[in-house]
Amino acid sequence: MDRDDLIVNESYAVNNRHDDAHGKEIRKKILKVTVLLSVITAIEVAIGANMPRESGQLKWEIVKYLFIILTLVKAAYIVLSFMHLGDERKNLRNVVLIPYAVFILYLIFIAIIESNYVLDMFQAG
Amino acid sequence: MAGHSGDTVSTTELWGGGRSPFSVSYGKLMMWLFLVSDALTFSGLLIGYGFIRHTYEAWPVGEKVFQSLPFAGDGFPLIYVALMTFILIVSSVTMVLAVEAGHRLDKKDIIKWLTLTVIGGLFFLLSQVWEWSHFIHGGGGFITTTSGEVYHLDHLEEDLHEVNGTYVMPEHLTLIQNKYGEGEHTVIEGAAAEKIWGTMTDYYHGANMLRNEYAPHAPQYANFFFFITGFHGFHVFSGVIINLLVLLQVRRGAYDERGHFEMVEKTGLYWHFVDLVWVFVFTFYYLV
Numbered sequence: 421m422d423r424d425d426l427i428v429n430e431s432y433a434v435n436n437r438h439d440d441a442h443g444k445e446i447r448k449k450i451l452k453v454t455v456l457l458s459v460i461t462a463i464e465v466a467i468g469a470n471m472p473r474e475s476g477q478l479k480w481e482i483v484k485y486l487f488i489i490l491t492l493v494k495a496a497y498i499v500l501s502f503m504h505l506g507d508e509r510k511n512l513r514n515v516v517l518i519p520y521a522v523f524i525l526y527l528i529f530i531a532i533i534e535s536n537y538v539l540d541m542f543q544a545g
Numbered sequence: 546m547a548g549h550s551g552d553t554v555s556t557t558e559l560w561g562g563g564r565s566p567f568s569v570s571y572g573k574l575m576m577w578l579f580l581v582s583d584a585l586t587f588s589g590l591l592i593g594y595g596f597i598r599h600t601y602e603a604w605p606v607g608e609k610v611f612q613s614l615p616f617a618g619d620g621f622p623l624i625y626v627a628l629m630t631f632i633l634i635v636s637s638v639t640m641v642l643a644v645e646a647g648h649r650l651d652k653k654d655i656i657k658w659l660t661l662t663v664i665g666g667l668f669f670l671l672s673q674v675w676e677w678s679h680f681i682h683g684g685g686g687f688i689t690t691t692s693g694e695v696y697h698l699d700h701l702e703e704d705l706h707e708v709n710g711t712y713v714m715p716e717h718l719t720l721i722q723n724k725y726g727e728g729e730h731t732v733i734e735g736a737a738a739e740k741i742w743g744t745m746t747d748y749y750h751g752a753n754m755l756r757n758e759y760a761p762h763a764p765q766y767a768n769f770f771f772f773i774t775g776f777h778g779f780h781v782f783s784g785v786i787i788n789l790l791v792l793l794q795v796r797r798g799a800y801d802e803r804g805h806f807e808m809v810e811k812t813g814l815y816w817h818f819v820d821l822v823w824v825f826v827f828t829f830y831y832l833v
Contacts, residue, residue: 438648446645454638458631461827465627468832473606473727484833491828495821502641502817512567516577524588531592535599542600 453501460490576811580818587822594769605725605759607831615675626831629672636665637820644813647806659792666785673778683758686750695761697724714742725759784819787812
């Protein structure tokens, strides 16, 4: 059985010290994530500025979902790397991510259904 | 298990409350839980925005509304917002570097990186102020005609004034149809424009809570701009204050006796969260 009470990575425990070599390694990782986030932002702006919005067109729909996926990638890197939630214990990770995900997915679902209905009512007059 | 309560148990077998089941300190766990609740608030705002936007058939296009740079004027779609995003990401990076320096107990490095983080935050706040001021001031404004149609002016006429209830027509009148919406816009000049001007019932420029020139039909466009970027800006503001306080404490040596700089890490979590929220605001308010 997968035991969760064992401490696998104590890299960020209160009294843990990093030596210079470990620090260097972390800084290298930070630099990599920085470049990645900047490049994704640059790509988003380049597409956003050159691709006019055309609701309902297939091309635009693809671009729209691409934006959302890129945003989620950026968010994942910020949360897992900068906030080093990825290095925390699994139960802390679950306490943070699961309640949030459940609430928000439900809220998005209900908002889409309801707003579709409201738009239909407005259009029907 | 009666009878056992009097037994002496060796203290090494008891959980003294020392290590949390999450293997993080109380403060860090509470910071995470606070961030979850704050994330729910921001998600509520953004989903509310999506809901309202979805109930309208037309909605302004981000790159047409936000296309100005300070001192350089119009014609730079999304560049300034991208710059703001970049500033916030960089200040997030300097914050991780401060946390990393904290784990090496390198006080000089912590001070250096925290100072840069505070400067980045202030830069972002000033950009936000400029953005708000530009948004409220508006582009050229729009006129409504007796037939209920809306025409935008191509630039702001500074000396546009009212005489006896009607606006004096500017000298070189250029009207634009569909200035901020999807698709192509139409430019109307000369006699045709003057004829339209003659049927105007109302002129308005800029944005407030009741109406805005970007979406004359949807006041919520400006409302959500003010609420979402305002609420986020308030978080940035408090983040800068908290970072500044921690910076001063580090300088004073307030954490030296503790033997660790976890306070830097906890405020760091908050600061990254501010960056995280902006990533979503950027996508859903400006890009799509």
